[in-house]
Amino acid sequence: MVSVNLRKGPVRLAPSILSADFSCLAKEVQEVEAGGADWLHLDVMDGAFVPNITFGVPVVAAVRAHTRLPLDVHLMIERPELYVADFCRAGADLITVHVETAPHLHRLVTQIKGAGAAVGVALNPATPLSTVAEILPDIDLLLIMTVNPGFGGQSFIPSGLDKLRRAAELLARKAPGVLLEVDGGITEDNARQVVQAGAEVLVAGSAVFGQPERKAALTRLRQAIEA
Ligand code: DX5
Ligand code: ZN
Numbered sequence: 006m007v008s009v010n011l012r013k014g015p016v017r018l019a020p021s022i023l024s025a026d027f028s029c030l031a032k033e034v035q036e037v038e039a040g041g042a043d044w045l046h047l048d049v050m051d052g053a054f055v056p057n058i059t060f061g062v063p064v065v066a067a068v069r070a071h072t073r074l075p076l077d078v079h080l081m082i083e084r085p086e087l088y089v090a091d092f093c094r095a096g097a098d099l100i101t102v103h104v105e106t107a108p109h110l111h112r113l114v115t116q117i118k119g120a121g122a123a124v125g126v127a128l129n130p131a132t133p134l135s136t137v138a139e140i141l142p143d144i145d146l147l148l149i150m151t152v153n154p155g156f157g158g159q160s161f162i163p164s165g166l167d168k169l170r171r172a173a174e175l176l177a178r179k180a181p182g183v184l185l186e187v188d189g190g191i192t193e194d195n196a197r198q199v200v201q202a203g204a205e206v207l208v209a210g211s212a213v214f215g216q217p218e219r220k221a222a223l224t225r226l227r228q229a230i231e232a
Contacts, residue, residue: 010075011145013182013184016206017043017206017207018042019045020214021048021208022034022046022047022210023214024157024211024215026214030067030071031068033214034072035071036220038072038073039220040221044099045074045075045077046188046210047065047068047076047078048079048157049081050082050155051081051082051083053083054105055155057155061088062092062094063095065096065097066095076099077101077208078100080103080106081155083106085113086107086109086113086116093117099125100117100123100124101124101125101146101148102124102125103126105128105129111139111143124144125145125146125148126140126144126146126148127147127148127149128147129150130153130165134171134175141176141179141183146184149169149172149186149204150188151169151188152188152189152190158210161189161191161192165187169199170203176203185203185204186207187206191207191212192209192212193229196226207230213226
């Protein structure tokens, strides 16, 4: 059973634990939950698809035990089909896979749904929107990367704004129920711009967990969006 609300609505904020203090993850996660986060974003990296290694299934399960927030699991790994069932069992509500890692994307999307999670598909900055045109009716979320995946704290790639606009137009035409998520370099200074471009879920690592006061950071992001 998918336990994440995928309906269109107010913009969701999804803090990425990549910038959290891993030595006290339960406390970190509870702080953003109390501070008004909508989803929690978990960046899984394998050191192969991206040049960094983060964490895997056991950490997702550990986080699941300490929060009621929907878990938005972003897989930056090769051969994702080998692991999606385990991530679902660990408590992922939504699993996002990269189109660049999946020659048989339709099969993978079907597999994730069958395992009981909602499905997102992510595009690297240099990957054209046309690569997802055929799969849009089958997915729940489209993730536009506005940094090259691998690390937190990188700067927003400016061409991402136009890509978001074009993605929003494409979704409006071909798959109006699909949520548009943006990930990479989101700050108080560009949050409003990405929302105006069509983003509906904002991932924020350093702009939330990188700040001393997480509740205040979430409030500032929310105010920036609504300003
Ligand atoms: C990058 C990850 C992001 C990262 C974002 O590969 O997918 O989710 O945590 O971090 P910031 O918000 O600091 O760019
Ligand atoms: Zn991410």
